């Protein structure tokens with residue numbers, strides 16, 4: 001993340017293509033033809049750098065640097081332009097007051113904000129987060145202002161801002177004034193170890209897409225809920241519909257009785273997974289495929305359609321560099337998810353329970369574990385189907401866009417309660433609006449994911465924090481489920497071994 005690009009504001013144009021994909025307002029006029037060619041070129045390059053649906057590269061990866069040079073001259077216009085001044089403070093009169101309680105995973109909001117509960121959040125704390133942040137976001141009176149520090153990878157920042165603007169349209173007048181900094185990369189950035197000890201400073205609150213045990217990043221839903229233009233993944237609502245349709249095409253019993261994974265080895269774990277593929281000598285009951293992106297581009301992403309990937313009874317989830325946006329797509333298939341022990345989590349995944357929503361797979365010797373999981377499923381088809389179903393139901397119901405917006409709302413609302421100062425518009429910030437002059441897929445996805453009218457009910461009711469005891473108890477329960485699997489598996493291999501002798 002060493003690359004520093006000039007901060008963009010007003011009419012300044014930054015260097016480097018990524019900023020042009022981002023919020024930098026680009027001077028000059030681009031003809032339709034050129035922009036078409038440019039967009040096509042951008043898609044091609046983006047697809048090349050993108051190895052896999054499952055794991056985006058971060059800005060720093062070596063291959064993204066190579067291509068980054070190539071697309072130096074791409075221009076996409078500032079896409080969230082403010083020609084008509086809509087203020088989202090106006091006109092919000094929900095008919096119903098929602099008495100519904102939010103899903104359980106909302107409780108992690110309290111947990112993520114805990115480091116600042118006693119101290120509150122000062123402007124200084126936020127500003128100490130700037131060196132790792134991509135942008136600062138300020139909401140004042142329902143208007144959104146952004147100060148950019150550096151371009152994010154692809155259009156992650158744009159789609160994240162787009163999502164926030166849609167939230168303001170869904171609940172006009174309800175989102176309080178606030179100021180925060182946001183990081184759009186893969187890796188976690190605020191590490192616990194740097195803020196331990198009596199004299200340690202309070203950590204800077206930095207919003208990001210994922211967390212891990214060792215980190216204090218505040219977890220916010222990732223851009224893919226509004227679409228991932230570079231790889232043709234539609235907004236979550238549409239993608240989910242396509243996956244559900246795909247899942248209905250082949251009944252569980254008629255699906256291939258193997259574990260399936262498709263993607264590219266962007267992590268050691270995934271490289272390791274490729275070694276489990278079926279060969280002349282061995283069959284671990286695993287079928288893994290590499291994405292051929294060259295071909296995909298030529299054929300218009302025909303074979304990377306997520307709706308066509310519910311063909312196997314078991315779907316394997318493997319993390320990329322950190323968390324992977326693929327989790328929701330994989331789990332929505334009604335197939336049992338074989339989840340290779342993740343090290344990272346996003347805003348909802350801490351509430352997934354092994355053996356209820358997925359089958360846990362250990363990292364070490366994963367081929368053996370995968371084989372056992374598949375064999376177990378094929379001889380316990382009802383249970384395997386039930387786990388698949390429960391996982392998909394979680395994705396469909398708990399992860400409805402309404403819940404995603406409500407999560408954002410409550411997180412921002414709880415966060416704003418901690419602020420010790422009154423947010424004001426930063427001098428270098430640009431106002432952003434929910435009006436797109438974006439081209440091609442990005443525009444299409446923004447239009448598809450646009451909130452068209454305010455909600456007729458209030459957000460769901462935020463459940464109280466977990467008691468520390470409850471968190472420990474749920475960890476123990478998860479651990480017990482995993483132990484159960486271990487025991488079954490030990491028995492299985494022992495029997496196989498005994499048979500051979």
Ligand SMILES: *[C@@H]1O[C@H](CO)[C@@H](O)[C@H](O)[C@H]1NC(C)=O
Nearest residue numbers: 025078081082083435436437
């Ligand atoms: C915003 O977009 C409209 C077209 O939708 C365009 O006419 C206008 O010039 C744009 N404004 C800015 C500031 O770019």
Ligand SMILES: *[C@@H]1O[C@H](CO)[C@@H](O)[C@H](O)[C@H]1NC(C)=O
Nearest residue numbers: 274277278279287288289290
């Ligand atoms: C895995 O094996 C299948 C079946 O032989 C093959 O089609 C596929 O290309 C293999 N995958 C990889 C990544 O080599």
